[in-house]
C-alpha cells in the first residue's frame with residue numbers, strides 16, 4: 219500500500235483546506251479501489267516567518283511555495299495543496315499541478331465594524347488590506363476612503379478589526395467559507411465591480427510530473443471547468459509577469475455548454491486613479507490563448523508601463 223505524504227503550511231486555513239481535500243481524495247480512492255493512505259507533513263515557509271513585514275515589499279513570488287516545492291523534489295512529501303492564488307506562474311521544473319478541484323466562491327468580501335457594505339462605509343473610513351489589487355479597486359470605487367496595510371492570517375486580521383482602528387477589512391470569501399466563518403461577512407463585493415485575484419477561491423494540488431500513481435489519483439478530483447478558467451487567468455498573469463506585488467486581477471468563467479470562456483482582467487495603480495479593465499471571450503479549447511489575448515488588450519492600453527511604475531515605487 220502506498221502512503222502518500224501530504225505537505226501543508228501550518229496556518230489554520232492551510233490545515234483546514236488540506237483536510238477537506240484529503241477527505242474527498244479518501245472517498246474517491248475508495249470508490250475507485252485505489253489502496254492508499256495519507257500522512258500529513260507540516261512545513262514552515264519563509265512567507266509564514268515574515269508575515270509581519272509588508273509581503274509586497276519583501277517581494278519574491280511564491281514566498282509560501284518555494285520550500286514546499288523543495289520538499290516535493292526531495293520526496294519528503296508527495297503532494298501539496300495550495301491556494302492557486304498563492305502559486306507563482308512558473309512552477310519548479312519536474313513539478314506539476316496534478317489537479318484543480320471545484321472553485322469555492324471567488325469573490326472578495328467586506329467585514330466591517332458596523333456590518334455595512336463598501337458603498338455604505340462612512341466618508342473617510344479606514345480600510346485594512348495589504349493587497350495592492352484590493353487597494354486599487356477600493357480607492358477607485360471610493361476615493362474618499364483610506365487604506366492601511368494589515369498583516370497576519372485570517373483570524374488575526376478579523377481580530378484587528380476590533381483591536382485596531384480599522385473600519386473594515388477585505389478578505390476572500392473562499393477562506394472564510396472554508397473556515398466556517400461566513401457569519402463574519404458584512405457584504406460580498408460583486409465580481410463585476412471588483413475583480414478577484416488570479417486563481418482566487420481555487421485550490422491546486424501539486425505533485426512530481428513523473429509520479430504516475432499520483433497523477434491518476436489526482437485526476438479523479440479535477441474539476442475541468444475550474445481548471446480551464448484558472449489556466450486562462452494564469453496565462454494572463456504570466457503574460458504580464460504579474461504577482462502579488464502589483465495591482466492585477468483576473469477572473470474567468472465557462473458557459474453552460476463548456477465551449478466558451480469569458481475572462482475579465484484589471485491592471486491599475488494602488489491609489490485607484492488608474493484602473494484598466496477588459497473582458498474577452500474565447501474558445502475553451504485554448505484557455506492560455508484567451509489569457510494571453512486579454513493581456514495583449516491591456517498592454518495596448520499601457521498595462522506594462524503602469525506595472526513598471528508600480529514596481530519602481532515599490
Ligand SMILES: NCc1[nH]cc(CCC(=O)O)c1CC(=O)O
Pocket residue numbers: 301302303304372388389390391392393417418419420421
Ligand atoms: N493571500 C492569502 C490567501 N491566500 C488564499 C486565501 C484564501 C482564499 C483563496 O483560496 O483564494 C487567502 C486569504 C485572503 O486573501 O483573504
